[in-house]
Amino acid sequence: MSKKKISLSVLIIGFIIGVIFWGAFNWTLELTNTEQFCISCHEMRDNVYVEYKDTIHYANRTGVRATCPDCHVPREWIYKIRRKIQASNELYHKALGTIDTREKFEAKRLELARHEWVRMKENDSRECRNCHNYDDMDYPSQGRRAVDNHVKGFANGETCIDCHKGVAHELPDMFEDDASAVLLKH
């Protein structure tokens, strides 16, 4: 066999192996991008998942459902990979048992919620906009208060998460932001 032929077959085999590995990698990645995977940990299943089941993103008149990764994992590849690498930290804390009881979770809720709020604020609520686009909003079919606040908010450069916190999960204790919103003082 000539050198040319060897290098050509190496190239072809390398390409095929590359495709297989890439496919396997993406396939595994997508497996971790399912609700089933998220709630395979009791921390998610018993806390945030239960709360989410009572909200509009789970049950609504149109039958469209946004599952965990729709909001919490970016769709674009580069952002997705970045988020997935960050998420390895969650595995570490799973092993440590940082939030393995309801009490521990509640104590951490504000901090964890803030991570998501900051992420959404910084990326202009990109995951919301996968479905909700304010350029496409039909204001006449919105309620009075919604039109008012949307027009004002967008004009001021605000983003979805600035107002729509806690749409899918219980809100943390917001004593710092508005003392009147809590029953018990600390």
Added chain:
Amino acid sequence: MKKIFLMSMVITAGMFGLNPYAFAEHVQSLRGDLSLEENSVAPTLKQYQKDEAPIARDYLQQPPLIPHKIDGYRVTIKHNKCLSCHSWTNYKARGATKISQTHFESRDGAIMSNVAPRRYFCSQCHVPQVKAKELIANDFEPVEAMRH
């Protein structure tokens, strides 16, 4: 003996003539004129009014009605969704009605710096509305002073 006979006659007449079951036929329950075995037709679900202007009160000291939907609004020990617009901290920014000052009074009459626990659960008094016909007709009218 004659007296006893008369009494039993009266009782028998009462049993047949003034049969209480005869009256029962004219009583109709809210589920309609149906026998026990039949199922009444389920009423259509009413939709809460989506987003309306504030609704005027009908009588003095009526808790104002909620002119919008409150689906999914939660009031927990740690967070009160209503107060995220109606609290004194937030009402201006959100263009909402602020809660009444009376809500700061504790049951012992002390004025607190914050919403009193007994006034914390909004939907105990304030309720959203549906456009529905009253189940039983009534001619309630607000007092003169409230009509203007």
